Amino acid sequence: MSAECAPVAPAEHTAPPPPATRSDPDEDLPVPVTGWGRTAPSVALLVRPRTHEEAVAAVHRCGSRGTIARGLGRAYGDAAQNAGGAVLDMTGLDRVRTIDAEGGVVVCDAGVSLHRLMEVLLPLGWFVPVTPGTRYVTVGGAIGADIHGKNHHVSGSFSRHVLSLELLTADGEVRTVVPGTELFDATAGGMGLTGVVLSATIRLHPVETSLMSVDTERATDLDDLMSRLTAAQDRRRYSVAWIDLLARGAATGRAVLTRGEHAPLDALPVRARRRPLDFRPRQLFSPPGFVPEGLLGRASVSLFNEVWYRRAPRARRGQLQSIPAFFHPLDGVPHWNRVYGRSGFVQYQFVVGHGQEEALREVVRRVSRQRCPSFLAVLKRFGEGDPGWLSFPMPGWTLALDVPAGLPGLGTFLDGLDQVVADAGGRVYLAKDSRLRPELLTVMYPGLDRFRALRARLDPRGVFVSDLSRRLSL
Amino acid sequence: MKDAFGTPQTLLVLGGTSEIGLATARRLVARRTRTVWLAGRPSPALDSAADGLRELGADVRTVPFDALDPSGHEEVLGKVFAEGDIDMVLLAFGVLGDQAHDEARPLAAVRVAQTNYTGAVSSGLICAGALQAQGHGSLVVLSSVAGERARRANFIYGSSKAGLDTFAQGLGDALHGTGVHVMVVRPGFVRSKMTAGLVEAPLATTPDQVAQAIEKGLRRRSETVWVPGVLRVVMSALRHVPRPLFRRLPV
Numbered sequence A: 001m002s003a004e005c006a007p008v009a010p011a012e013h014t015a016p017p018p019p020a021t022r023s024d025p026d027e028d029l030p031v032p033v034t035g036w037g038r039t040a041p042s043v044a045l046l047v048r049p050r051t052h053e054e055a056v057a058a059v060h061r062c063g064s065r066g067t068i069a070r071g072l073g074r075a076y077g078d079a080a081q082n083a084g085g086a087v088l089d090m091t092g093l094d095r096v097r098t099i100d101a102e103g104g105v106v107v108c109d110a111g112v113s114l115h116r117l118m119e120v121l122l123p124l125g126w127f128v129p130v131t132p133g134t135r136y137v138t139v140g141g142a143i144g145a146d147i148h149g150k151n152h153h154v155s156g157s158f159s160r161h162v163l164s165l166e167l168l169t170a171d172g173e174v175r176t177v178v179p180g181t182e183l184f185d186a187t188a189g190g191m192g193l194t195g196v197v198l199s200a201t202i203r204l205h206p207v208e209t210s211l212m213s214v215d216t217e218r219a220t221d222l223d224d225l226m227s228r229l230t231a232a233q234d235r236r237r238y239s240v241a242w243i244d245l246l247a248r249g250a251a252t253g254r255a256v257l258t259r260g261e262h263a264p265l266d267a268l269p270v271r272a273r274r275r276p277l278d279f280r281p282r283q284l285f286s287p288p289g290f291v292p293e294g295l296l297g298r299a300s301v302s303l304f305n306e307v308w309y310r311r312a313p314r315a316r317r318g319q320l321q322s323i324p325a326f327f328h329p330l331d332g333v334p335h336w337n338r339v340y341g342r343s344g345f346v347q348y349q350f351v352v353g354h355g356q357e358e359a360l361r362e363v364v365r366r367v368s369r370q371r372c373p374s375f376l377a378v379l380k381r382f383g384e385g386d387p388g389w390l391s392f393p394m395p396g397w398t399l400a401l402d403v404p405a406g407l408p409g410l411g412t413f414l415d416g417l418d419q420v421v422a423d424a425g426g427r428v429y430l431a432k433d434s435r436l437r438p439e440l441l442t443v444m445y446p447g448l449d450r451f452r453a454l455r456a457r458l459d460p461r462g463v464f465v466s467d468l469s470r471r472l473s474l
Numbered sequence B: 001m002k003d004a005f006g007t008p009q010t011l012l013v014l015g016g017t018s019e020i021g022l023a024t025a026r027r028l029v030a031r032r033t034r035t036v037w038l039a040g041r042p043s044p045a046l047d048s049a050a051d052g053l054r055e056l057g058a059d060v061r062t063v064p065f066d067a068l069d070p071s072g073h074e075e076v077l078g079k080v081f082a083e084g085d086i087d088m089v090l091l092a093f094g095v096l097g098d099q100a101h102d103e104a105r106p107l108a109a110v111r112v113a114q115t116n117y118t119g120a121v122s123s124g125l126i127c128a129g130a131l132q133a134q135g136h137g138s139l140v141v142l143s144s145v146a147g148e149r150a151r152r153a154n155f156i157y158g159s160s161k162a163g164l165d166t167f168a169q170g171l172g173d174a175l176h177g178t179g180v181h182v183m184v185v186r187p188g189f190v191r192s193k194m195t196a197g198l199v200e201a202p203l204a205t206t207p208d209q210v211a212q213a214i215e216k217g218l219r220r221r222s223e224t225v226w227v228p229g230v231l232r233v234v235m236s237a238l239r240h241v242p243r244p245l246f247r248r249l250p251v
Helices: A050-063 A114-124 A139-144 A181-188 A222-232 A298-311 A323-327 A336-340 A357-370 A408-423 A439-445 A449-457 A467-472 B021-027 B044-057 B068-084 B101-104 B106-134 B153-176 B207-222 B231-238 B243-248
Strands: A032-034 A043-049 A066-069 A086-089 A096-100 A105-109 A162-168 A172-178 A196-203 A211-219 A238-245 A253-263 A315-322 A343-355 A379-383 A395-404 B012-014 B037-038 B059-064 B086-092 B137-142 B180-187 B224-227
Touching: A043 A196, A050 A162, A050 A196, A050 B207, A086 B106, A086 B243, A096 A114, A096 A181, A096 B243, A105 A323, A105 B037, A114 A139, A114 A222, A139 A196, A181 A449, A181 B207, A196 B021, A211 A323, A222 A238, A222 A253, A222 A357, A222 A379, A238 B059, A315 A323, A343 A357, A343 A408, A357 A408, A408 A439, A439 A449, A439 A467, A449 B044, A467 B137, B012 B021, B021 B037, B021 B086, B021 B137, B021 B207, B037 B044, B037 B068, B059 B068, B068 B106, B086 B106, B101 B106, B101 B153, B106 B137, B106 B153, B137 B207, B153 B180, B207 B224
Parallel strands: A043 A086, A066 A086, B012 B037, B012 B086, B037 B059, B086 B137, B137 B180, B180 B224
Antiparallel strands: A032 A043, A096 A105, A105 A196, A162 A172, A162 A196, A211 A253, A211 A315, A238 A253, A238 A379, A343 A395, A379 A395
């Protein structure tokens, strides 16, 4: 396959460690585990396999309450928790095995983070095909949640770029799974419930530099934003809008739209051309372990949103930004999820198809009326849907927002939004969910029956189980 | 499983005819709770409580449970937990007794103590063990402000609740880090059939308000909940009133 195969030694992550850690690596201890939203903790035995064989043994050994793979714990809800059972901490499987520097293909273990891949691949002129809003997700997690990025309208979801993967299934076998098969489509977006992804072969995207050429513009309200996103859809590889959900009245849904490309070499200033593929992310402070509840209230968030909106240029073209600044601004603040205090927070992300813009408007109106203090709200236009049975994306509009979980009446409010989304034929994202009404799941995911049938066949004893799968009867 | 707001999908109410227990169940069924186990002495009241919850759309099952028979608790509760995870156990049984009558008949007083305290110790420990094995869940214990400081008017009931309260606090500490959350709820005077005919104390509350406070406590993963909330301040002041003075207070 490769003209130049370079085995790469595993390196220590500079990433913040996953929230669940333990002191003695030789002993598996029950530890409380939560998702990134820090809600609904449950206790599980944390097992950290270092080799494929150890992973097989761990799956064999797990008791009646089963096991689930966990990466860097960036899923917001309970997808990588397994109360009373075992959780496989996959970050020990962190080897980048081979890189085809000519053809742009990498083979790596499931526990390798996208951050690590960027460190290794950027100097060779390659970039990951899809990156979400954080680099600190593992390859296994990216497949399990079938993540998407700002380039979904061009590139689709992560699993579209997976050429094959090794899957450890409930019977203890390791299978090579390729796209186009049932097992692949169930595993992509299958939230780890078909088995443990051990390694994957991924097609990469070539880049000349590690900088982004970014266009920024403001949209004065939601309709303005949607028309700008639609008109300019195909011009740029990456596009996304930050949206101010606290703005009211005529300004409801005002937004800052950013679009970008990988900057070509000749776009760089002369000095920067000497080292065009530099990748040196910086990290700022980390919030303390204890943050008082209600720091992110309506006043502080609406002030933040106002400043963020005003700060953005009305229209600017071709600004050079680093990859972390463009894709992963929050990665600069390790443990940023602590700022919501003890109760944690809920991420709500849904998609509705084209022609269902009224549902999107309704949700934005309701969130604005409810005065949900949300400062990370993001709107994006998806491209074609992806083949995974439980993959989230579908052609249309997706809105993601964050809300402190302690907000009174939030549960009922979000149930109302679910109904609007379901009535419009849309769905919510399982990797972010921590509270969906189980009855709505079959409505939102038509592939669910096939998924359940395949799981019943492949894993009759229910070896792979998570708090998410228990809560939603996946 | 509980959702991000601590709302359970399955609920076990020990003391299935308790008004606070049922008010809480109704509130939770309106949110996420689908399966409710009502544990109590078989009676028409228990059946009609179950019917009431079924009308709200819940799958309700009753199970014979007697707080005064600790030797049977293991078997009864074991069967419930064998059917699947229980996300929340609400320990709601209790009797008020009749202070004047019970002072003259020690055996009646012992019954109050056995129901409120001994019965709770045995069933509480069994549920705690089962919740710990499943790695998640909430144990909500209905205590009372009466347990906070002894009062002439109800010290038999108060002492039993004081024991229960201390037990539940200790259990909560013992279970810290096991995924099991123990929440002690201390309501003031609750207008219900248990207190019918009594002179109402200041800051009286209702079963619905207690249920609301429980829901909020679950969301915030609180360890102690006072209903109404202002009782926390009132009681911490009353706790320090000298006894000669406290005896004279009209509380």
